[in-house]
Amino acid sequence: MAKRTERTIAEFSLIRAITRRFRRRARRLIKGIGDDAAVITSPPSVWWHVTTDLLVEGVHFDLKTAAPRTIGYRAAIANLSDIAAMGATPRYLFIALAIPRGFASRSVLSLYDGLMEACRSHHVALLGGDTSASGAGLFISITLIGTSAAGHALFRHGAAVGDHIYVTGTVGDSLAGLQLLNEHRSSRPASRRRRFLPAKDRKFLIERHLRPSARLKEGQWLNQKSLATAAIDLSDGLSGDLRHICEESGVGAEIDGDALPISVACRAYAATCETSPVDLALQGGEDYELLFTAPPSLQATIERQARRRGFQITRIGVIKPRRFGIQITRADGTLRPMPVTSYEHRFS
Amino acid sequence: MAKRTERTIAEFSLIRAITRRFRRRARRLIKGIGDDAAVITSPPSVWWHVTTDLLVEGVHFDLKTAAPRTIGYRAAIANLSDIAAMGATPRYLFIALAIPRGFASRSVLSLYDGLMEACRSHHVALLGGDTSASGAGLFISITLIGTSAAGHALFRHGAAVGDHIYVTGTVGDSLAGLQLLNEHRSSRPASRRRRFLPAKDRKFLIERHLRPSARLKEGQWLNQKSLATAAIDLSDGLSGDLRHICEESGVGAEIDGDALPISVACRAYAATCETSPVDLALQGGEDYELLFTAPPSLQATIERQARRRGFQITRIGVIKPRRFGIQITRADGTLRPMPVTSYEHRFS
Numbered sequence: 001m002a003k004r005t006e007r008t009i010a011e012f013s014l015i016r017a018i019t020r021r022f023r024r025r026a027r028r029l030i031k032g033i034g035d036d037a038a039v040i041t042s043p044p045s046v047w048w049h050v051t052t053d054l055l056v057e058g059v060h061f062d063l064k065t066a067a068p069r070t071i072g073y074r075a076a077i078a079n080l081s082d083i084a085a086m087g088a089t090p091r092y093l094f095i096a097l098a099i100p101r102g103f104a105s106r107s108v109l110s111l112y113d114g115l116m117e118a119c120r121s122h123h124v125a126l127l128g129g130d131t132s133a134s135g136a137g138l139f140i141s142i143t144l145i146g147t148s149a150a151g152h153a154l155f156r157h158g159a160a161v162g163d164h165i166y167v168t169g170t171v172g173d174s175l176a177g178l179q180l181l182n183e184h185r186s187s188r189p190a191s192r193r194r195r196f197l198p199a200k201d202r203k204f205l206i207e208r209h210l211r212p213s214a215r216l217k218e219g220q221w222l223n224q225k226s227l228a229t230a231a232i233d234l235s236d237g238l239s240g241d242l243r244h245i246c247e248e249s250g251v252g253a254e255i256d257g258d259a260l261p262i263s264v265a266c267r268a269y270a271a272t273c274e275t276s277p278v279d280l281a282l283q284g285g286e287d288y289e290l291l292f293t294a295p296p297s298l299q300a301t302i303e304r305q306a307r308r309r310g311f312q313i314t315r316i317g318v319i320k321p322r323r324f325g326i327q328i329t330r331a332d333g334t335l336r337p338m339p340v341t342s343y344e345h346r347f348s
Numbered sequence: 349m350a351k352r353t354e355r356t357i358a359e360f361s362l363i364r365a366i367t368r369r370f371r372r373r374a375r376r377l378i379k380g381i382g383d384d385a386a387v388i389t390s391p392p393s394v395w396w397h398v399t400t401d402l403l404v405e406g407v408h409f410d411l412k413t414a415a416p417r418t419i420g421y422r423a424a425i426a427n428l429s430d431i432a433a434m435g436a437t438p439r440y441l442f443i444a445l446a447i448p449r450g451f452a453s454r455s456v457l458s459l460y461d462g463l464m465e466a467c468r469s470h471h472v473a474l475l476g477g478d479t480s481a482s483g484a485g486l487f488i489s490i491t492l493i494g495t496s497a498a499g500h501a502l503f504r505h506g507a508a509v510g511d512h513i514y515v516t517g518t519v520g521d522s523l524a525g526l527q528l529l530n531e532h533r534s535s536r537p538a539s540r541r542r543r544f545l546p547a548k549d550r551k552f553l554i555e556r557h558l559r560p561s562a563r564l565k566e567g568q569w570l571n572q573k574s575l576a577t578a579a580i581d582l583s584d585g586l587s588g589d590l591r592h593i594c595e596e597s598g599v600g601a602e603i604d605g606d607a608l609p610i611s612v613a614c615r616a617y618a619a620t621c622e623t624s625p626v627d628l629a630l631q632g633g634e635d636y637e638l639l640f641t642a643p644p645s646l647q648a649t650i651e652r653q654a655r656r657r658g659f660q661i662t663r664i665g666v667i668k669p670r671r672f673g674i675q676i677t678r679a680d681g682t683l684r685p686m687p688v689t690s691y692e693h694r695f696s
Contacts, residue, residue, distance in 0.1 A: 030395060034596065035504050036433040036581060037399035037494065042390035047378060051385035052476060052491060054444035058483035085384040096402035096444075096489040128400060135406035136484030141444040143400060143491040146385070156383050233384060248382065 014105055015131055018112055026092070026125030038127035040092060040145075047153055049146040051082040057100075057137040065181070068107040070210050071140070072114025074286075078235060079144040080118065080214035081288040085233035087154040087223020088146035090216065092127045093119060096141040098134035111140075122216060152223050154231035154292065159249035163229050163293040165317040166302070168215050170263040171238055172270075172277060175284030177209025180269070197272045201265035208263075212288045218311050219290055227302050231292035239282040239338050241291055242326060249293075252324035255317035255338065258331060278330070282339065293319055362453050363479055366460055374440070374473030386475035388440060388493075395501055397494040399430040405448075405485040413529070416455040418558050419488070420462025422634075426583060427492040428466065428562035429636040433581035435502040435571020436494035438564065440475045441467060444489040446482035459488075470564060502571050502579035502640065507597035511577050511641040513665040514650070516563050518611040519586055520618075520625060523632030525557025528617070545620045549613035556611075560636045566659050567638055575650050579640040587630040587686050589639055590674060597641075600672035603665035603686065606679060626678070630687065641667055 019033045026032070030039035042048070053075070057063055061071045076093075083090045095115065099108060116126065124144070180202055215233070222228040230249055232241045238260075246253055260281045262270075270277035294302055299315070306313045320327075326338040367381045374380070378387040390396070401423070405411055409419050424441075431438045443463065447456060464474065472492070528550055563581070570576040578597055580589045586608075594601055608629045610618075618625035642650055647663070654661045668675075674686040 030501070031503060036430040037397040037436070039434070039501050040396045040398070041498060042392075042394055042396055044390075044392040046390055048388045048390055048396075049385040050388070050440070050442060050475065050491075050493070052442040052444050052478050052489075054446055054478040054480045054487075054489065056446045056480045056482055056487075059446075059481050082384040086387070088385070092398070094398060094400040094491060096400050098402055098404045098407075098487055127398065130400050130402040130489075132402045132404045133407050134404055134485070134487075137482070139402075139404075139446055139482075139487045139489075141400075141402065141478075141487075141489035143398075143442060145398070150389060153378070153387050155379060 014108060017109065021109070022112065022116055022126045026127070029125060029127070032125070032127045038092070038094070040127075045150045046147045047088070047150050049083055049086045049088040049148065049153070050143065051079055052141065052143045053079050053082070055140040055142075057139070063138060068110040069114035072111035073118045073211065075140050075142055076115045076118035077212050077214050077288055079142045080122065080216060081233040081235065083144055083146040084214045084216040084219035085154060085231050085290055086146065086148065087152065087219045087231065088148040089220060090119070090122050090124045090144055090146045092145040093124050094127060094143040095129035096131075097129065098132045098137075098139040100134045100136060100138055103138060148223060152226070154219060154223050154228050156230055156232050156245050156248035159230040159245055159251050159293040159319050160295070161251055161319050161321050163295055163319040164299060164315050165242070165253060165255065165291070165293050165319060166313050166315050167234070167238070167261060167289055167291050168218050168311065168313050169287070169289040170261045170266065171234065171287050171289055172266045172280035172284045173205050173208035173263055174212060174286045175280050176266050176269040177205035177207070180206055181209065197269055201268045204263070204265040205269055209286070212286065214288055215290045217309070218313075221305070221309060221311065222292055225305070227298055228292040228294050231290055234287045234289045234291055235285055237283050237285040238291065242338070245291065245293065246326055249319075250322055252320040252322050253317055253326045254320050254324065254335070255326070255328040257328050259314060259316045261312070261314040261316070282328075362456060365453075365457065369457070370460065370464055370474045374475070377473060377475070380473070380475045386440070386442070388475070393498045394495045395436075395498050397431055397434045397436040397496065397501070398491065399427055400489065400491045401427050401430070403488040405487070411451075411486060416458040417462035420459040421466045421559065423488050423490055424463045424466035425560050425562050425636055427490045428470065428564060429581040429583065431492055431494040432562045432564040432567035433502060433579050433638060434494065434496065435500065435567040435579065436496040437568060438467070438470050438472045438492055438494045440493040441472050442475060442491040443477035445477065446480045446485075446487040448482045448484060448486055451486060496571060500571050500574070502567060502576050504578055504580050504593050504596035507578040507593055507599050507641040507667050508643070509599055509667055509669050510644060511667040512644055512647060512663050513590070513601060513603065513639070513641050513667060514661050514663050515582070515586070515609060515637055515639050516566050516659065516661050517635070517637040518609045518614065519582065519635050519637055520614045520628035520632045521553050521556035521611055522560060522634045523628050524614050524617040525553035525555070528554055529557065545617055549616045552611070552613040553617060557634070560634065562636055563638045565657070566661075569653070569657060569659070570640055573653070575646055576640040576642050579638055582635045582637045582639055583633055585631050585633040586639065588633075590686070593639065593641065594674055597667075598670055600668040600670050601665055601674045602668050602672065602683070603674070603676040605676050607662060607664045609660070609662040609664070630676075
């Protein structure tokens with residue numbers, strides 16, 4: 001136990017600076033930052049969705065290679081994506097931050113700037129949190145609260161045998177982007193073959209890694225129209241996250257490897273390093289796309305509505321009985337068990 | 349980025365073990381642990397109270413000297429106390445945990461045992477969170493959600509000039525207990541004078557430090573009966589927390605040093621080390637008592653109702669205009685500015 005130090009006083013100043021910078025009116029807010037708890041009114045007939053994510057330096061990000069603003073942005077997206085996967089609307093944000101010595105106040109503000117930038121277009125309000133010194137390492141814990149109409153949510157447990165499996169956007173880009181960043185940062189010179197990746201593809205993949213989107217509109221559409229039987233966001237990678245749906249729903253799945261939506265850039269990248277783009281798509285985490293299941297009877301409706309709304313969705317497989325396990329058809333036409341490899345969360 | 353390791357697999361097993369151990373039915377719960385977010389229904393006409401606390405190894409606790417169960421217990425009380433200070437009822441708990449190498453699964457479960465032990469009598473349900481490896485140090489981030497009737501909450505900003513200032517229980521015990529623990533653990537032999545502290549006083553003070561209570565019933569009483577104009581819990585110490593009330597309410601305060609409720613044990617301890625018990629009471633953090641203000645017209649009602657309910661409350665001062673600042677009358681009858689010293693959160 002130590003007497004209140006200059007650091008503590010600096011901490012209070014920092015909290016005040018953050019409060020000033022991000023204070024804004026929020027719907028149904030009674031009290032934001034500055035009391036023992038934030039107080040919010042609840043409209044009748046809503047469900048509340050609460051998600052908590054922890055991001056640890058050296059595990060989920062590396063301060064040597066990632067800008068604080070990017071870390072903040074991606075931390076917010078990880079949580080927004082969880083709310084998207086529930087089909088809910090994100091509302092209120094709480095941030096707990098342990099700050100190591102040497103991490104400047106300027107960097108803390110940049111981190112918050114990134115967090116709030118990701119939240120701004122969704123009208124999410126920062127309502128509180130906690131700040132502490134850290135003996136070692138930066139720790140960010142985020143709690144995000146969202147709402148949906150009562151009775152409407154996308155769970156992991158509703159997939160039924162025969163349901164189609166869909167994914168939004170493209171998969172594998174984030175992992176390709178991360179590998180490009182790591183290669184760029186490593187002291188080894190890039191091998192010759194890498195030169196054949198066009199600059200625009202490289203840029204696209206790195207951007208997809210550093211500035212992913214949360215598929216909130218897609219999730220809300222699926223939820224509000226009751227189109228999906230189950231949903232999850234792709235944070236661990238398609239193979240790992242599909243497994244979560246199968247476990248919670250008590251089913252198996254067959255994925256068509258040829259059907260996976262893989263971007264031109266990701267295919268080009270895979271070619272330059274003689275990797276299978278399907279492997280990148282299956283193993284790559286942090287695409288933050290939505291994986292969802294829906295009854296075959298809704299196929300035409302789903303595809304028509306998605307087209308009309310400008311949502312990119314791709315049908316990639318079908319739900320099977322549990323005993324089938326999780327299998328994937330590869331380019332050679334063979335059906336094989338889906339590899340269990342997925343990647344740990346870690347961005348740079 | 350690393351392939352999924354044994355640690356990650358162990359992490360999933362750990363989460364499953366925790367889920368099994370603490371899974372129970374909660375009111376208004378649609379989905380607990382095991383989806384992208386927890387989902388809760390909201391009754392009409394309630395206010396939601398959300399508080400987040402971060403506890404960092406080496407800052408708030410020391411794993412060398414504190415048992416994981418005690419750390420968990422105290423972490424829960426810190427959050428329950430915030431909800432108590434709002435006059436709300438605690439409901440749902442979310443825990444983010446970064447676990448360093450060498451912190452055994454057994455210890456993680458003990459930590460959760462302590463957390464849930466503190467919550468059990470209040471029927472708080474563990475609904476989710478996140479677990480990660482930590483490169484260095486144990487980090488615990490807790491989000492606790494409570495509810496109150498709409499329109500009813502105890503804020504920091506309502507104190508008015510002339511209001512009486514009250515505190516629940518006794519103050520200074522936790523700091524005295526911490527000093528006793530630290531002395532016991534230090535390699536230096538206890539000085540002779542310490543021998544005069546009776547064992548029962550020593551035990552009482554250490555217990556008050558290791559096993560504090562959150563004054564939930566007192567807070568709910570004050571809130572439901574609309575008796576208090578402002579309230580805060582004593583986590584930083586009476587002098588620091590009174591300052592928060594004064595700042596948020598735009599007022600000053602006069603405290604009667606002689607009136608502070610100081611336990612017999614705390615006075616005995618202060619005598620053995622020639623410290624002023626009033627200083628212990630003002631500076632000591634983590635008593636988790638409630639400090640509140642109320643109009644003089646309610647004095648008789650408050651004191652009668654408290655007596656009937658078995659709540660210990662003590663009137664310790666009066667709210668003054670802002671220009672008065674915060675002053676305290678000492679034993680010699682002089683009025684002096686309240687020392688600004690308070691202690692950082694840190695328990696051992």
